[in-house]
Amino acid sequence: MSNSKINYILGIADNALILGxxxxxxxxxxxxxxxxxxxxxxxxxxxGQTRSYYQYAAELQGGEATEDTLAFLRKEREYKxxxxxxxxxxxxxxxxxxxxxxxxxxxxxxxxxxxxNDEVLAAIAKKSIKEVSYHKRFSGDWIKRLGDxxxxxxxxxxxxxxxxxxxxxxxxxxxxxDTAMVEAGVGVDVAALxxxxxxxxxxxxxxxxxxxPDLKYFLKGGKEGIHSEHMGFILTEMQYMxxxxxxxxx
Amino acid sequence: xxxxxxxEVFIRSKNGLEHRHCGSLHATDxxxxxxxxxxxYTRRGEGVSxxxxxxxxxxxxxxxxxxxxxxxxxxxxxxxxxxxxxxxELKHM
Numbered sequence: 001m002s003n004s005k006i007n008y009i010l011g012i013a014d015n016a017l018i019l020g021x022x023x024x025x026x027x028x029x030x031x032x033x034x035x036x037x038x039x040x041x042x043x044x045x046x047x048g049q050t051r052s053y054y055q056y057a058a059e060l061q062g063g064e065a066t067e068d069t070l071a072f073l074r075k076e077r078e079y080k081x082x083x084x085x086x087x088x089x090x091x092x093x094x095x096x097x098x099x100x101x102x103x104x105x106x107x108x109x110x111x112x113x114x115x116x117n118d119e120v121l122a123a124i125a126k127k128s129i130k131e132v133s134y135h136k137r138f139s140g141d142w143i144k145r146l147g148d149x150x151x152x153x154x155x156x157x158x159x160x161x162x163x164x165x166x167x168x169x170x171x172x173x174x175x176x177x178d179t180a181m182v183e184a185g186v187g188v189d190v191a192a193l194x195x196x197x198x199x200x201x202x203x204x205x206x207x208x209x210x211x212x213p214d215l216k217y218f219l220k221g222g223k224e225g226i227h228s229e230h231m232g233f234i235l236t237e238m239q240y241m242x243x244x245x246x247x248x249x250x
Numbered sequence: 251x252x253x254x255x256x257x258e259v260f261i262r263s264k265n266g267l268e269h270r271h272c273g274s275l276h277a278t279d280x281x282x283x284x285x286x287x288x289x290x291y292t293r294r295g296e297g298v299s300x301x302x303x304x305x306x307x308x309x310x311x312x313x314x315x316x317x318x319x320x321x322x323x324x325x326x327x328x329x330x331x332x333x334x335x336x337x338x339e340l341k342h343m
Contacts, residue, residue: 032254034275034286041289138285145278 004180006057013053014081020046031092045131052124072242077225084167086230096142097160103136104200105171112188147208162213169218256305257283261297269301
């Protein structure tokens with residue numbers, strides 16, 4: 001089995017894992033009981049999707065690989081998630097902005113991935129679409145409420161988008177594995193999703209009385225394993241148990 | 251967020267059954283109340299339909315008047331249809 005396919009699956013899975021891990025940090029710390037449960041629900045949806053991808057990748061990889069070794073025993077450089085999903089939960093505005101920027105991309109990706117000639121990936125995508133549609137509705141609603149809310153909520157929402165915008169272009173960069181998988185009919189041409197993504201984000205931000213940031217230079221690296229300074233801390237917390245007590249089970 | 255209004259949540263668990271009160275939550279408006287209810291009360295597949303009602307819109311009976319309101323019915327057994335045998339197929343009576 002080609003490494004490209006495994007790498008491709010890990011790329012999609014790592015986005016869901018790291019965003020899920022970030023959201024799960026809010027468990028017990030959400031701004032209200034109701035939003036706490038909602039963000040934790042979204043985290044669980046993403047971790048569930050992650051498991052399906054990792055189980056499949058482990059099967060393709062063979063040997064000792066399992067979903068757990070893929071989640072907990074890789075090193076920072078081996079994770080292929082985009083920089084956007086590892087950015088911290090600065091405030092609820094950031095959490096929702098990061099979520100919405102990713103949700104719109106995620107749904108566009110899954111809508112294409114369900115047509116993959118790989119039946120397992122197509123099935124995981126199909127199953128995830130309902131969950132991600134809800135994620136997008138939830139985050140989009142909050143952006144409208146906060147953007148078109150009070151002066152303070154508007155300013156904080158705008159600041160979140162201004163600061164996260166630099167991470168958005170990476171979503172649409174094609175790695176060599178992406179290209180190989182598109183050619184094989186397995187993967188999605190993410191570069192082709194950018195127009196639809198931009199259009200949808202612009203429409204919602206306009207409705208929320210927010211300004212779409214105008215930026216010429218963007219950060220990238222996560223897809224190639226070059227992460228921001230936050231990634232090490234995420235992995236330290238996430239991998240602590242398996243590193244300290246190897247092979248520990250519940 | 252402490253001043254968000256309270257909403258009562260009613261969930262219908264299956265088609266054909268009635269909505270039942272299952273709890274309350276805080277939300278700024280009806281749309282958010284529905285979304286919150288979805289996350290708080292239907293995470294384990296409990297429902298097929300949700301109603302939310304502002305708690306302030308509910309008029310409740312006064313517990314101090316429970317005696318005159320409810321007790322006169324207790325000693326009139328002939329009002330209770332307990333003498334009918336229900337077929338086993340009849341559910342949810």
